[in-house]
Amino acid sequence: xxxxxxxxxxxxxxxxxxxxxxxxxxxxxxxxxxxxxxxxxxxxxxxxxxxxxxxxxxxxxxxxxxxxxxxxxxxxxxxxxxxxxxxxxxxxxxxxxxxxxxxxxxxxxxxxxxxxxxxxxxxxxxxxxxxxxxxxxxxxxxxxxxxxxxxxxxxxxxxxxxxxxxxxxxxxxxxxxxxxxxxxxxxxxxxxxxxxxxxxxxxxxxxxxxxxxxxxxxxxxxxxxxxxxxxxxxxxxxxxxxxxxxxxxxxxx
Amino acid sequence: xxxxxxxxxxxxxxxxxxxxxxxxxxxxxxxxxxxxxxxxxxxxxxxxxxxxxxxxxxxxxxxxxxxxxxxxxxxxxxxxxxxxxxxxxxxxxxxxxxxxxxxxxxxxxxxxxxxxxxxxxxxxxxxxxxxxxxxxxxxxxxxxxxxxxxxxxxxxxxxxxxxxxxxxxxxxxxxxxxxxxxxxxxxxxxxxxxxxxxxxxxxxxxxxxxxxxxxxxxxxxxxxxxxxxxxxxxxxxxxxxxxxxxxxxxxxxxxxxxxxxxxxxxxxxxxxxxxxxxxxxxxxxxxxxxxxxxxxxxxxxxxxxxxxxxxxxxxxxxxxxxxxxxxxxxxxxxxxxxxxxxxxxxxxxxxxxxxxxxxxxxxxxxxxxxxxxxxxxxxxxxxxxxxxxxxxxxxxxxxxxxxxxxxxxxxxxxxxxxxxxxxxxxxxxxx
Numbered sequence: 001x002x003x004x005x006x007x008x009x010x011x012x013x014x015x016x017x018x019x020x021x022x023x024x025x026x027x028x029x030x031x032x033x034x035x036x037x038x039x040x041x042x043x044x045x046x047x048x049x050x051x052x053x054x055x056x057x058x059x060x061x062x063x064x065x066x067x068x069x070x071x072x073x074x075x076x077x078x079x080x081x082x083x084x085x086x087x088x089x090x091x092x093x094x095x096x097x098x099x100x101x102x103x104x105x106x107x108x109x110x111x112x113x114x115x116x117x118x119x120x121x122x123x124x125x126x127x128x129x130x131x132x133x134x135x136x137x138x139x140x141x142x143x144x145x146x147x148x149x150x151x152x153x154x155x156x157x158x159x160x161x162x163x164x165x166x167x168x169x170x171x172x173x174x175x176x177x178x179x180x181x182x183x184x185x186x187x188x189x190x191x192x193x194x195x196x197x198x199x200x201x202x203x204x205x206x207x208x209x210x211x212x213x214x215x216x217x218x219x220x221x222x223x224x225x226x227x228x229x230x231x232x233x234x235x236x237x238x239x240x241x242x243x244x245x246x247x248x249x250x251x252x253x
Numbered sequence: 254x255x256x257x258x259x260x261x262x263x264x265x266x267x268x269x270x271x272x273x274x275x276x277x278x279x280x281x282x283x284x285x286x287x288x289x290x291x292x293x294x295x296x297x298x299x300x301x302x303x304x305x306x307x308x309x310x311x312x313x314x315x316x317x318x319x320x321x322x323x324x325x326x327x328x329x330x331x332x333x334x335x336x337x338x339x340x341x342x343x344x345x346x347x348x349x350x351x352x353x354x355x356x357x358x359x360x361x362x363x364x365x366x367x368x369x370x371x372x373x374x375x376x377x378x379x380x381x382x383x384x385x386x387x388x389x390x391x392x393x394x395x396x397x398x399x400x401x402x403x404x405x406x407x408x409x410x411x412x413x414x415x416x417x418x419x420x421x422x423x424x425x426x427x428x429x430x431x432x433x434x435x436x437x438x439x440x441x442x443x444x445x446x447x448x449x450x451x452x453x454x455x456x457x458x459x460x461x462x463x464x465x466x467x468x469x470x471x472x473x474x475x476x477x478x479x480x481x482x483x484x485x486x487x488x489x490x491x492x493x494x495x496x497x498x499x500x501x502x503x504x505x506x507x508x509x510x511x512x513x514x515x516x517x518x519x520x521x522x523x524x525x526x527x528x529x530x531x532x533x534x535x536x537x538x539x540x541x542x543x544x545x546x547x548x549x550x551x552x553x554x555x556x557x558x559x560x561x562x563x564x565x566x567x568x569x570x571x572x573x574x575x576x577x578x579x580x581x582x583x584x585x586x587x588x589x590x591x592x593x594x595x596x597x598x599x600x601x602x603x604x605x606x607x608x609x610x611x612x613x614x615x616x617x618x619x620x621x622x623x624x625x626x627x628x629x630x631x632x633x634x635x636x637x638x639x640x641x642x643x644x645x646x647x648x649x650x651x652x653x654x655x656x657x658x659x660x661x662x663x664x665x666x667x668x669x670x671x672x673x674x675x676x677x678x679x680x681x682x683x684x
Contacts, residue, residue: 071592071677092596099594110589110681114285124593126274170593 016083017044018178018209019068024077026063026232037063039232040077045211047177050204052212052220052240055229062182064229065213069102069180070094082177099127103171107183109163111155117142117166118151124174141169145199161192168199178209185219197222197246222246272606279607282579290611293575296568297615297660298622301653303561305623305645310630311554312644318550320640321468322543326407328504329539330511332358332497332518337535352493353533356481358521359399359497367517368499370506373401376481377496380489384430384438384477385450391437394476395451397484405500408473413445413460421480424487429460433474451477454487507538565656568615569664576608576668587672588680601673608665609658616657620650 185193228236334351634641
């Protein structure tokens with residue numbers, strides 16, 4: 001983890017923010033009906049931040065995360081990542097950006113079935129070029145999330161909390177610039193949920209930038225900053241004053 | 254130069270490791286659904302296996318026929334009635350009756366001054382009929398031939414004698430019978446001197462041919478030989494020949510003998526045109542006949558193989574179907590792979606490789622299965638006394654591998670493309 005931290009710090013929090021979105025809009029067209037999901041979103045996120053994007057279901061928070069994570073293109077507005085204009089990139093360039101810059105953690109874990117833990121974590125590296133010994137890298141990352149003893153288990157043989165830790169390891173393995181976690185505790189019991197939040201906080205302390213998408217106020221308060229969204233607009237953007245620190249014994253409600 | 258070379262090999266190594274990784278991924282995916290993968294493969298296995306068996310059995314049968322024809326002797330010339338193209342069979346071979354060859358032609362060809370290299374000549378008028386002896390009757394092939402028969406065709410007498418030159422023309426009712434005819438009509442009884450009835454005429458059996466078996470579709474044991482004139486006048490009621498065969502003293506004289514035969518017959522038939530365009534007969538050497546048999550059996554073989562190959566298209570459609578199901582089932586997996594950085598080409602090649610692995614594996618199993626089956630056929634045929642060669646040509650193996658790969662690529666392309674075009678978010682959300 002220290003290597004990740006020093007690398008991220010060495011990039012430095014220069015003058016250009018990590019993420020800069022201005023007046024971002026997204027609408028879906030189904031026949032005649034146009035659904036406006038995002039209606040002009042603007043904010044900056046600096047390197048090393050831990051931001052919760054919070055809002056009720058249907059508020060557009062997941063869509064926003066998908067656009068920020070290069071999974072989807074915005075309909076309008078401006079998006080710069082590390083000073084680079086994203087709106088002009090082609091599919092394959094976006095795939096490369098996802099591979100090199102982003103780590104995703106999903107609510108449903110999205111692990112490959114009938115595949116070992118190690119293989120799952122190696123997956124992003126197989127799409128990367130010149131990553132050295134990918135077996136070794138994947139093992140190290142799995143050990144850092146406390147799953148060094150589960151390398152050769154199949155993903156259907158481990159618990160939900162372990163699955164999400166595998167997903168986090170997979171998100172980390174490419175040494176990404178930013179980690180997106182979409183309701184990472186949504187499918188977990190409270191004890192496992194705490195463990196996940198603990199890992200995310202530890203990663204942030206080590207210098208990783210993290211964006212957490214959630215609808216739970218309690219979970220969102222583990223971040224340093226909360227952006228509240230409703231009906232596709234930002235209704236609030238504030239730093240967390242009484243930040244919750246996840247530790248063993250605590251439970252997420 | 255060395256550095257360039259190193260760079261190149263490193264790139265190759267990376268590409269190879271990527272490729273082998275894709276192959277490993279697809280094998281994992283196939284193993285995850287063993288029964289389904291096997292059933293999908295079955296179409297290809299059967300298709301390729303059938304093609305291999307047909308090609309091998311065809312080659313075996315071909316070698317058998319050719320070997321048998323060769324035992325007739327390669328220094329034979331055949332004259333058939335009717336003109337023909339150089340390579341194709343004469344029209345008489347198609348069952349059309351042409352009456353241009355006569356006994357007088359045989360007489361002319363026998364003249365040493367006409368065809369100096371001819372050892373002997375035999376003319377044929379063939380038919381079928383029922384032979385009776387006491388209360389026994391038997392349907393068999395009747396052959397009116399000239400005395401040169403044994404010299405030209407080979408074979409030997411088991412008992413008795415062949416008819417003489419006088420008997421050839423004086424309508425003698427004498428018959429030389431094959432071993433099957435003997436068995437059917439007489440059983441174990443004494444044969445020579447017995448009288449049999451063929452079409453109300455009484456024949457004396459003067460000889461029995463030794464058993465010879467079937468050579469080039471012709472059962473030498475199931476026939477009755479009689480003098481040509483007897484056959485023409487009493488049995489068939491015709492005055493033409495179906496075939497003339499001429500034995501030449503040696504193989505290198507065949508070309509010369511063929512032109513001698515042609516000149517003699519043109520003279521006989523009053524054909525002034527020496528170009529051959531007006532000929533009413535065709536002269537063929539045994540070598541040409543062998544070539545012709547090869548052409549015909551090859552055509553048959555490839556036609557059957559092409560029919561069997563049609564099943565590969567059916568197999569291919571099966572693979573496309575299963576791949577489409579697989580793409581739908583694995584939509585979330587595709588979404589995830591895209592989320593962690595797979596581009597469209599990565600996804601497409603993953604599914605294409607999967608399709609090709611299925612068809613190629615099916616093809617290889619089909620080749621092995623087909624070869625084993627063909628080998629068993631060869632063993633059984635040899636056990637039954639046929640000189641049957643086990644031939645699985647390298648060409649058919651290479652072709653089978655190429656075709657099964659092509660089937661995978663062609664029928665995998667659409668599902669693979671469909672997978673690669675999925676939007677990552679749509680795919681991730683798919684339930």
